[in-house]
Amino acid sequence: MIKMTDVQKFFDDFQALKDINLEVPKGQVVVVLGPSGSGKSTLCRTINRLETIEQGTIEIDGVLLPEEGKGLAKIRADVGMVFQSFNLFPHLTIKDNVSLAPIKVRKLKKSEAHDLAMKLLDRVGIANQADKYPAQLSGGQQQRVAIARALAMNPKIMLFDEPTSALDPEMVNEVLDVMSSLAKEGMTMVCVTHEMGFARKAADRVLFMADGAIVEDTEPDSFFTNPQSARAKDFLGKILAH
Numbered sequence: 001m002i003k004m005t006d007v008q009k010f011f012d013d014f015q016a017l018k019d020i021n022l023e024v025p026k027g028q029v030v031v032v033l034g035p036s037g038s039g040k041s042t043l044c045r046t047i048n049r050l051e052t053i054e055q056g057t058i059e060i061d062g063v064l065l066p067e068e069g070k071g072l073a074k075i076r077a078d079v080g081m082v083f084q085s086f087n088l089f090p091h092l093t094i095k096d097n098v099s100l101a102p103i104k105v106r107k108l109k110k111s112e113a114h115d116l117a118m119k120l121l122d123r124v125g126i127a128n129q130a131d132k133y134p135a136q137l138s139g140g141q142q143q144r145v146a147i148a149r150a151l152a153m154n155p156k157i158m159l160f161d162e163p164t165s166a167l168d169p170e171m172v173n174e175v176l177d178v179m180s181s182l183a184k185e186g187m188t189m190v191c192v193t194h195e196m197g198f199a200r201k202a203a204d205r206v207l208f209m210a211d212g213a214i215v216e217d218t219e220p221d222s223f224f225t226n227p228q229s230a231r232a233k234d235f236l237g238k239i240l241a242h
């Protein structure tokens with residue numbers, strides 16, 4: 001579903017991604033771990049071309065990512081992304097936030113898009129909030145709206161970049177539960193997260209990044225019980241110390 005070959009990404013002289021070779025089959029759930037600044041967000045952003053790459057190729061479901069234009073818009077619509085900050089439109093109701101892209105991009109009729117939005121809001125457990133505005137919802141609820149909004153485009157892949165990092169602790173699980181059920185339903189997912197419980201339970205695979213490179217690529221159990229690199233051992237020592 002995702003194939004990255006010899007990808008190099010630079011910000012001026014600084015190399016943010018180094019020799020990324022990654023194949024993610026359909027339905028796989030990949031958790032990306034690594035210290036701050038290791039390139040996790042940049043990796044996600046290159047997958048749906050929010051960032052360009054200087055060298056290498058990225059294929060989504062067998063289609064080479066073009067530089068720009070119509071083809072790119074179409075492929076980008078196949079890749080849903082959820083960020084740390086929920087980025088909902090404050091002046092639109094929850095239902096309208098979810099139905100906007102299906103109307104504008106997928107050309108659904110308003111009534112069809114609203115039906116779809118209600119179905120998805122039900123799936124993430126907040127159909128009863130549909131007519132409220134984002135500011136009237138808790139952070140956990142807003143993030144679930146953001147997931148419903150991404151799902152409304154019927155994506156082939158979902159990218160999550162620290163989706164629970166801005167949430168109060170008691171709201172983390174309601175978002176992780178939605179992600180876990182998506183994973184069980186067979187969605188192809190790349191998740192940057194510091195939630196080690198989620199990584200252990202939901203992931204098929206862990207990527208550990210350091211200095212822009214994928215340093216370890218393994219099953220969750222072996223990563224947590226038997227990390228190979230000094231960087232990964234150091235990272236795990238720090239996060240598991242408390």
Ligand SMILES: Nc1ncnc2c1ncn2[C@@H]1O[C@H](COP(=O)(O)OP(=O)(O)O)[C@@H](O)[C@H]1O
Pocket residue numbers: 011014016034035036037038039040041042043
């Ligand atoms: N737009 C940008 N311009 C310049 N440098 C950037 C930009 N975005 C990210 N970087 C740098 O690239 C590196 C990786 O960043 P990022 O992918 O955000 O790391 P992570 O998500 O793992 O914390 C960092 O050193 C960061 O400062």
Ligand SMILES: [Mg+2]
Pocket residue numbers: 040041042161
């Ligand atoms: Mg980041």
